[in-house]
Amino acid sequence: MQTTTSRLFGVLALSLSLLGWSPAASAARIKEVAAVQGVRNNSLTGYGLVVGLDGTGDQTTQAPYTGQSLTAMLQQFGVILPPGVTMQPKNVAAVMVTATLPAFAQPGQQLDINVSSVGNSKSLRGGTLVTTPLRGADGQVYAMAQGNLIVGGAGAAAGGSKVQINHLSAGRIPAGATVERSVATPLQNGEYIQLDLNAADYNTARAVARAINKAKGPGLAQAVDGRVVRVRAPSNPDERVNFLADLEVLPLELTEPAARIVINARTGSVVMNQAVTLAACAVAHGSLSVTISSTPVVSQPNALSGGQTVVSEKTDISIKQEPGSLIQLPAGVKLAEVVKALNSLGATPQDLLAILQAMKSAGALNAELEVI
Numbered sequence: 001m002q003t004t005t006s007r008l009f010g011v012l013a014l015s016l017s018l019l020g021w022s023p024a025a026s027a028a029r030i031k032e033v034a035a036v037q038g039v040r041n042n043s044l045t046g047y048g049l050v051v052g053l054d055g056t057g058d059q060t061t062q063a064p065y066t067g068q069s070l071t072a073m074l075q076q077f078g079v080i081l082p083p084g085v086t087m088q089p090k091n092v093a094a095v096m097v098t099a100t101l102p103a104f105a106q107p108g109q110q111l112d113i114n115v116s117s118v119g120n121s122k123s124l125r126g127g128t129l130v131t132t133p134l135r136g137a138d139g140q141v142y143a144m145a146q147g148n149l150i151v152g153g154a155g156a157a158a159g160g161s162k163v164q165i166n167h168l169s170a171g172r173i174p175a176g177a178t179v180e181r182s183v184a185t186p187l188q189n190g191e192y193i194q195l196d197l198n199a200a201d202y203n204t205a206r207a208v209a210r211a212i213n214k215a216k217g218p219g220l221a222q223a224v225d226g227r228v229v230r231v232r233a234p235s236n237p238d239e240r241v242n243f244l245a246d247l248e249v250l251p252l253e254l255t256e257p258a259a260r261i262v263i264n265a266r267t268g269s270v271v272m273n274q275a276v277t278l279a280a281c282a283v284a285h286g287s288l289s290v291t292i293s294s295t296p297v298v299s300q301p302n303a304l305s306g307g308q309t310v311v312s313e314k315t316d317i318s319i320k321q322e323p324g325s326l327i328q329l330p331a332g333v334k335l336a337e338v339v340k341a342l343n344s345l346g347a348t349p350q351d352l353l354a355i356l357q358a359m360k361s362a363g364a365l366n367a368e369l370e371v372i
Helices: 004-019 064-076 202-216 237-248 335-343 349-361
Strands: 027-029 034-036 042-051 092-101 110-117 128-135 141-148 154-158 161-165 170-179 192-197 221-223 228-232 251-253 260-263 270-272 281-284 288-299 310-321 326-329 368-371
Touching: 027 251, 042 064, 042 110, 042 141, 064 092, 092 128, 092 141, 092 170, 110 141, 128 170, 192 202, 192 237, 202 221, 202 228, 202 237, 202 251, 260 349, 270 349, 281 349, 349 368
Parallel strands: 260 368
Antiparallel strands: 034 192, 042 092, 042 128, 092 110, 110 170, 128 141, 141 170, 154 161, 192 228, 221 228, 260 270, 281 326, 288 310
């Protein structure tokens, strides 16, 4: 029977063979590996109220800030409550509103927003977000949010039974925020622009500088380090935009990437790139299982003995270790050979994590291990 690991690596090897992936075929454009410094998204956050819920709002006894927020909002509209009156509505929920302000966003543009409950609301389905200011890290208001929520879930409860599909305490409002203030970018400032690579790599930085100098003229681009490439750009704004548009689509001549294996310790997923190689080694793999069983035992005293019936537990512990034979793995210089060698172990993805780490420590695995 084929194990999960075999299927995982088999699909990986098949995909790579169908794509015809080889070190010489590794190609990318500058826009895939680098970005202009200062041209980025900004996170916005706000606190607001969702109204119009069907009795599924916050319980103010456990979330008193919801009633306080509603009282403060009513005061802004000239509604003053008598002293000592505490509002306990069931159709209002306190929420956090988040959005992403993209680069070059201008006043009047609309943004999608996410709305999440911060109290004990049972559901935000059918609610309406009241006008909420969205602030940036500097405390300034950059957008205003408002609208009807779309909640991708449903639920019902009666007689102590409850059925729920997906999550009801969070929703989304497409185009629910309007930009009120733009963020300045340094794109037009200075004689140079700076390209920041997504990952520090000297080979990639050199390839970016070479591609720019080959297409636009020698001396325009300079690789400062493994992360930064400095480029002399035209001073005219229109020419600078055209210049960057041409730079983004320039192809890169990249050599074989660094050998790397990425391991997800939570899910057991293992992904490796084409550069991974395996030296000849021998691996012994086996599994150990511990079983603990508990059986209730009743101790009944004899008649007229004056004793009491006592209930105790009898615990049995058994340890079983599966035999692990020594398997010799040949050296592999191609990904398909490495996959074939690892498949011969017959290990589960969780076991494979420990095997790969042990092979790395023994010097038999020529790759960098990254655990996420």
